Amino acid sequence: MSHLMNTYSRLPVAFSHGEGSWLTDTEGKVYLDALSGIAVNTLGHRHPALVAAIATQASRLLHASNLYRIPEQERLADKLAVLSGMEEVFLCNSGCEANEAAIKLARLHGHRQGVDSPATIVMERAFHGRTMATLSATGNRKAQAGFEPLVAGFVRVRYNDLEAIRTLARANQNVVAVMLEIVQGEGGINAADIEFQRGLRALCDDRGWLLICDEVQCGMGRTGTWFAFQHSGVRPDVVTMAKGLGGGVPIGACLAAGLAKGLFQPGKHGSTFGGNQLASIAALTTIDVIEREGLIDHARSVGESIRSGLATALADCRGVVQIRGQGLMIGIELDRPCSELVLLALHAGLLINVTADTVIRLLPPLTFSADEGRELTSRLAVLIRAFLAST
Numbered sequence: 204m205s206h207l208m209n210t211y212s213r214l215p216v217a218f219s220h221g222e223g224s225w226l227t228d229t230e231g232k233v234y235l236d237a238l239s240g241i242a243v244n245t246l247g248h249r250h251p252a253l254v255a256a257i258a259t260q261a262s263r264l265l266h267a268s269n270l271y272r273i274p275e276q277e278r279l280a281d282k283l284a285v286l287s288g289m290e291e292v293f294l295c296n297s298g299c300e301a302n303e304a305a306i307k308l309a310r311l312h313g314h315r316q317g318v319d320s321p322a323t324i325v326m327e328r329a330f331h332g333r334t335m336a337t338l339s340a341t342g343n344r345k346a347q348a349g350f351e352p353l354v355a356g357f358v359r360v361r362y363n364d365l366e367a368i369r370t371l372a373r374a375n376q377n378v379v380a381v382m383l384e385i386v387q388g389e390g391g392i393n394a395a396d397i398e399f400q401r402g403l404r405a406l407c408d409d410r411g412w413l414l415i416c417d418e419v420q421c422g423m424g425r426t427g428t429w430f431a432f433q434h435s436g437v438r439p440d441v442v443t444m445a446k447g448l449g450g451g452v453p454i455g456a457c458l459a460a461g462l463a464k465g466l467f468q469p470g471k472h473g474s475t476f477g478g479n480q481l482a483s484i485a486a487l488t489t490i491d492v493i494e495r496e497g498l499i500d501h502a503r504s505v506g507e508s509i510r511s512g513l514a515t516a517l518a519d520c521r522g523v524v525q526i527r528g529q530g531l532m533i534g535i536e537l538d539r540p541c542s543e544l545v546l547l548a549l550h551a552g553l554l555i556n557v558t559a560d561t562v563i564r565l566l567p568p569l570t571f572s573a574d575e576g577r578e579l580t581s582r583l584a585v586l587i588r589a590f591l592a593s594t
């Protein structure tokens with residue numbers, strides 16, 4: 204019997220090592236990795252530049268504490284500011300922690316505006332994390348069940364429904380922020396319409412609300428731009444990131460600009476591990492490799508060919524509802540629950556995920572080659588056909 208708490212229903216496999224887009228299990232079987240640890244292994248596995256940078260840093264200094272200056276962290280903050288157009292960066296260790304910082308910023312902002320009980324508008328089917336505040340912001344009743352009382356101060360609306368938010372704005376004087384994923388990950392690869400994003404920006408400006416973008420999954424180049432919000436040209440006031448930021452080393456970030464800038468002062472927030480030497484170097488190196496290898500454009504074009512390849516291969520398949528996504532964040536919605544496909548794919552040497560019950564989710568590393576894209580497309584099309592024929 205395992206001594207691990209029963210938080211995940213794990214697949215019957217353990218991996219021993221990886222190389223690029225490929226993982227080898229403890230029995231020696233090889234798998235094509237089209238999930239990259241849920242959008243974490245940005246550079247695939249064992250990227251030589253990342254391995255070397257981590258090893259060098261480990262041999263020098265792993266951690267010293269935020270009680271002191273950390274030049275590596277300062278350089279990372281500078282880099283993230285340039286890439287995002289944001290102004291300030293707080294470094295932490297995970298997505299939910301980055302979102303906790305964002306939620307605290309919204310509350311500070313509200314109190315500064317004289318709102319005693321500030322509320323943040325959040326979306327249906329959103330996922331923001333598992334800590335109490337981020338779970339309360341998450342739009343999944345199953346994930347929340349049993350953990351009541353939830354944290355107060357969230358109001359939920361339909362995704363992509365600007366009118367609902369305008370109506371709320373008239374009715375609720377406590378609203379101080381809107382929080383959303385530009386592309387919902389766990390919710391089933393649903394993208395925010397460009398017009399919705401621009402309308403939100405205008406409404407936030409008009410009302411003095413913070414626009415908070417959770418880019419924990421869709422950021423870091425995944426959708427074919429550094430940040431998913433960059434497709435619309437809208438600049439948020441707060442952006443959170445984590446998953447792919449350190450290429451596999453845990454690190455998160457909360458970026459602020461505009462009205463959200465300057466809200467945190469010493470004593471208001473912190474994180475023991477946040478942005479330590481090792482994690483900062485991993486993130487700096489991951490960003491550097493993305494730039495040197497042109498992986499943002501690469502993600503856009505390989506993602507495009509995977510989607511069009513799948514569309515061709517599945518054209519006559521009536522159970523396929525939609526193939527969608529941007530860059531290397533891809534969803535294939537079927538007309539029926541399909542979580543069984545994950546195990547079928549595993550047996551066939553392919554790592555994928557199913558989310559929101561009916562959506563096959565692909566999040567390959569940004570280094571995924573065009574050939575690997577074709578390999579993924581053909582293997583997955585066979586599996587989907589067989590699954591649809593048998594259910």
Ligand SMILES: *Cc1c(COP(=O)(O)O)cnc(C)c1O
Nearest residue numbers: 297298299330331332388419420
């Ligand atoms: C994964 C995820 C989170 C939570 O990140 P953790 O590192 O697991 O805490 C938050 N928001 C989004 C959009 C995510 O995909």
